[in-house]
Amino acid sequence: MTSxxxxxxxxxxxxxxxxxxxxxxVASGALAHxxxxxxxxxxxxxxxxxxxxHLEFSEKLEPKFSGVELxxxxxxxxxxxxxxxxxAIDATPKAALAPGAYMVMWHALSVDGHxxxxxxxxxxx
Numbered sequence: 001m002t003s004x005x006x007x008x009x010x011x012x013x014x015x016x017x018x019x020x021x022x023x024x025x026v027a028s029g030a031l032a033h034x035x036x037x038x039x040x041x042x043x044x045x046x047x048x049x050x051x052x053x054h055l056e057f058s059e060k061l062e063p064k065f066s067g068v069e070l071x072x073x074x075x076x077x078x079x080x081x082x083x084x085x086x087x088a089i090d091a092t093p094k095a096a097l098a099p100g101a102y103m104v105m106w107h108a109l110s111v112d113g114h115x116x117x118x119x120x121x122x123x124x125x
Contacts, residue, residue: 033115033116034116036058036106038054039054042122043122045122048125049099049124053068053080053091054088055090055104057110058087059087060086061089062084062109065108068104068106069106070091081094102121104119104121105117
């Protein structure tokens with residue numbers, strides 16, 4: 001009886017481990033995405049027109065696949081020159097930003113191959 005119980009217990013333990021293993025990979029993968037540590041202008045900031053938008057990330061980025069887009073509250077795109085270096089992205093507006101609300105939309109590919117994206121708003125006074 002002990003042998004039978006041990007085999008059943010071992011079988012159930014192996015089955016549970018096999019089912020749980022994919023969850024470990026999903027959980028560790030979620031931690032590997034680059035996320036913003038600091039942004040200037042900050043989310044919901046009300047500021048004078050910035051010369052450069054600077055976003056710092058938790059991981060180094062693949063420059064060719066990481067960038068920033070800027071849009072007015074009306075939905076009109078604002079041209080920017082975006083450049084990723086190391087774990088940061090700088091976006092320079094091609095013209096001075098007029099007073100109003102703006103949305104920063106960023107996308108990043110970390111050097112380990114994980115994609116992430118997001119957005120936030122700020123206002124120029």
